[in-house]
Amino acid sequence: MKNKVSELMDGELDTQEAAALISGLKGGNNLHDDWEAYHLIGDALRDSSKLSINLSQRVSKQLETEPVILAPHTSKYLTKPFRRKMVGLSIAASLVIMVTGWLSMHALHQPQQTLVADNTNMEKMASPIHVINSSPYSKYAYPIEPEEIDDYLYVHGEFSPGTATRGLSTRYVHPVTVAPE
Amino acid sequence: MTRVAQFCLLLLLLPGIAQLSLARNTPDSSNDALYWLTKVAEAPRQHNYQGIFVYYADGIIETSRIVHVVDAQGEREKIEVLDGVARIVIRNEEEMKCYFPDSKTVVTERRWFRKFFPDILPRPFEDINNSYFVKKEKKERIAGKHSQIIFLEPRDNLRYGHRIWVDINTGLALKMAIVDDNRKLEQFAFAELKTGDDIGAESLNSSYSDMASEWKNHNLMTSVLNKRELEWRLKELPAGFRIMIEMKRNLAGKSVRVDHIALTDGIATVSIFIRPMSDGKSPHASGFLSTRGATNIYVRAIDDHMVTTVGEVPLETVQLIGDAVFKRLDSDD
Numbered sequence: 001m002k003n004k005v006s007e008l009m010d011g012e013l014d015t016q017e018a019a020a021l022i023s024g025l026k027g028g029n030n031l032h033d034d035w036e037a038y039h040l041i042g043d044a045l046r047d048s049s050k051l052s053i054n055l056s057q058r059v060s061k062q063l064e065t066e067p068v069i070l071a072p073h074t075s076k077y078l079t080k081p082f083r084r085k086m087v088g089l090s091i092a093a094s095l096v097i098m099v100t101g102w103l104s105m106h107a108l109h110q111p112q113q114t115l116v117a118d119n120t121n122m123e124k125m126a127s128p129i130h131v132i133n134s135s136p137y138s139k140y141a142y143p144i145e146p147e148e149i150d151d152y153l154y155v156h157g158e159f160s161p162g163t164a165t166r167g168l169s170t171r172y173v174h175p176v177t178v179a180p181e
Numbered sequence: 182m183t184r185v186a187q188f189c190l191l192l193l194l195l196p197g198i199a200q201l202s203l204a205r206n207t208p209d210s211s212n213d214a215l216y217w218l219t220k221v222a223e224a225p226r227q228h229n230y231q232g233i234f235v236y237y238a239d240g241i242i243e244t245s246r247i248v249h250v251v252d253a254q255g256e257r258e259k260i261e262v263l264d265g266v267a268r269i270v271i272r273n274e275e276e277m278k279c280y281f282p283d284s285k286t287v288v289t290e291r292r293w294f295r296k297f298f299p300d301i302l303p304r305p306f307e308d309i310n311n312s313y314f315v316k317k318e319k320k321e322r323i324a325g326k327h328s329q330i331i332f333l334e335p336r337d338n339l340r341y342g343h344r345i346w347v348d349i350n351t352g353l354a355l356k357m358a359i360v361d362d363n364r365k366l367e368q369f370a371f372a373e374l375k376t377g378d379d380i381g382a383e384s385l386n387s388s389y390s391d392m393a394s395e396w397k398n399h400n401l402m403t404s405v406l407n408k409r410e411l412e413w414r415l416k417e418l419p420a421g422f423r424i425m426i427e428m429k430r431n432l433a434g435k436s437v438r439v440d441h442i443a444l445t446d447g448i449a450t451v452s453i454f455i456r457p458m459s460d461g462k463s464p465h466a467s468g469f470l471s472t473r474g475a476t477n478i479y480v481r482a483i484d485d486h487m488v489t490t491v492g493e494v495p496l497e498t499v500q501l502i503g504d505a506v507f508k509r510l511d512s513d514d
Contacts, residue, residue, distance in 0.1 A: 148489075149489075152491050153476070155401075155430065155454075158292045159450035
């Protein structure tokens with residue numbers, strides 16, 4: 001069953017198997033512990049600063065012991081002169097943010113230009129070009145040809161620092177669909 | 182000047198400060214940092230090692246066991262993928278055999294530029310500084326060993342960053358991450374690593390070598406060509422990229438040979454595959470594919486040929502390189 005939990009996390013189970021396993025997870029048996037352990041391993045590998053430790057139990061315990069405060073507390077900072085000063089600062093800050101926002105939109109957010117190297121032995125075709133990388137850029141998906149792509153990934157493995165067989169399974173290959181301009 | 186005015190002035194200056202920081206105008210890499218990279222490149226030729234490493238990308242973990250021996254017979258290696266479909270690679274110098282027990286298939290080929298973790302750097306790598314700013318970061322403990330982190334920060338947005346954890350004693354890469362800004366696209370890391378001369382050649386034995394005599398054998402033939410021998414040329418390439426090798430090769434079980442041009446910027450590699458399209462098939466539209474981790478794929482058609490560009494670089498870069506391909510004119514050369 002541990003393998004099934006791992007496969008569920010990797011999205012490798014079909015709908016029926018996944019539904020059955022999720023029911024098992026809800027049932028409160030040991031599967032839930034496996035689920036949390038696998039997530040913890042994944043987070044550790046990702047160097048996540050927020051590991052998937054079992055927070056739900058801790059939060060429940062904390063809530064049980066936490067006193068409920070019904071009276072609103074007042075702040076010593078909310079005196080009249082302080083509030084007046086804060087209002088002034090807020091208006092000034094809002095104005096500045098509007099101006100800087102406008103400047104950013106019109107100055108910083110110009111499509112980024114990337115200089116492309118001139119390949120000197122191709123003078124006939126070569127005119128230095130600039131590539132416009134605007135965001136979001138227009139990309140569209142290409143229909144998968146699994147076997148052929150597998151072959152190419154395998155052969156390319158000679159040059160890329162991958163595992164011995166990275167790319168040998170097309171279940172990981174997917175079309176890239178990016179919102180059109 | 183009142184405090185409010187000072188505050189406003191500071192906010193007005195912020196975009197300028199931000200713009201300066203985006204310019205990535207980084208200095209030359211330090212010799213010390215480059216020296217660490219030399220150690221990473223040379224270590225696999227100097228040490229025997231065996232261990233277990235994990236590959237992690239897009240929520241998928243793949244575990245492999247590796248044995249690497251360097252002795253009078255040369256450099257030999259066995260890599261066994263422990264998760265999913267069984268796969269075993271046996272490498273003897275340049276000859277590589279990949280066994281697939283489930284399909285009873287063995288693929289044999291010669292590889293000159295093999296790069297299996299932790300042998301991740303090309304040799305020599307003098308042009309790395311043009312595309313990456315190499316710097317030392319903090320020290321960390323990986324797989325029970327002390328390591329120095331070296332970061333290859335890209336000098337533009339045409340490539341990803343590479344962070345390498347280098348074993349202080351041996352120079353072997355203990356961990357590597359390909360990053361897009363702060364996002365980790367893929368990682369390799371040893372969970373367990375043993376080095377030393379007591380790792381002998383007997384560890385390389387595989388039960389599959391004998392059994393495979395009955396299996397289906399695909400021999401991938403490669404012909405390395407002289408420069409400009411292919412009928413394809415490349416226009417302007419993205420900054421820092423150069424052609425590494427041009428080949429004609431066959432693929433497993435296919436009769437048609439494909440043209441293969443491999444490029445590098447010193448670290449990242451991109452392959453261009455060009456093959457004629459089958460008769461009766463309409464020309465393909467261009468488009469993109471992606472796979473696990475940092476690999477992106479761009480497909481386009483040139484007349485009756487399909488051009489597939491594969492590499493561990495951003496989508497823009499595979500597109501730039503794929504679009505740079507054109508057919509040699511008769512008047513060329």
